[in-house]
Amino acid sequence: xxxxxxxxxxxxxxxxxxxxxxxxxxxxxxxxxxxxxxxxxxxxxxxxxxxxxxxxxxxxxxxxxxxxxxxxxxxxxxxxxxxxxxxxxxxxxxxxxxxxxxxxxxxxxxxxxxxxxxxxxxxxxxxxxxxxxxxxxxxxxxxxxxxxxxxxxxxxxx
Numbered sequence: 001x002x003x004x005x006x007x008x009x010x011x012x013x014x015x016x017x018x019x020x021x022x023x024x025x026x027x028x029x030x031x032x033x034x035x036x037x038x039x040x041x042x043x044x045x046x047x048x049x050x051x052x053x054x055x056x057x058x059x060x061x062x063x064x065x066x067x068x069x070x071x072x073x074x075x076x077x078x079x080x081x082x083x084x085x086x087x088x089x090x091x092x093x094x095x096x097x098x099x100x101x102x103x104x105x106x107x108x109x110x111x112x113x114x115x116x117x118x119x120x121x122x123x124x125x126x127x128x129x130x131x132x133x134x135x136x137x138x139x140x141x142x143x144x145x146x147x148x149x150x151x152x153x154x155x156x157x158x
Contacts, residue, residue: 007075030058 034054040046077087114120 027058027061030054030061034058 034051037046037050037054041048041051076090079090080087
């Protein structure tokens, strides 16, 4: 769930950057540039390829804003469903994401903490099992003598 909240935060950041940098005036500028290229095409100074490129750029700018907002809505709905609620906007605390990081980060992890990890435990047990298998294989090379409580007779007919 924390990963989803982090994903919403990233989407919010990209949406706010998009909102600031690609405002309506930017779209208007791209639209006027498209009109200029169309006029240049009519006067044979530009070709249809240039018109299509400007059109694609304008449509891409309009679609980028919508896709980011749609992604935010999808993650919010997913978080609501994980919480057992109906899909709704998720309230976010911006204070959590703007907190400064600690100045000093300690390097390394104590040995005891590593020993508690399940993957480390599994690897240690597999290593011990492999050592036991090697010891059993070495012991199988030596001759063995087994004593049982049973007794037998060998009969020989002469």
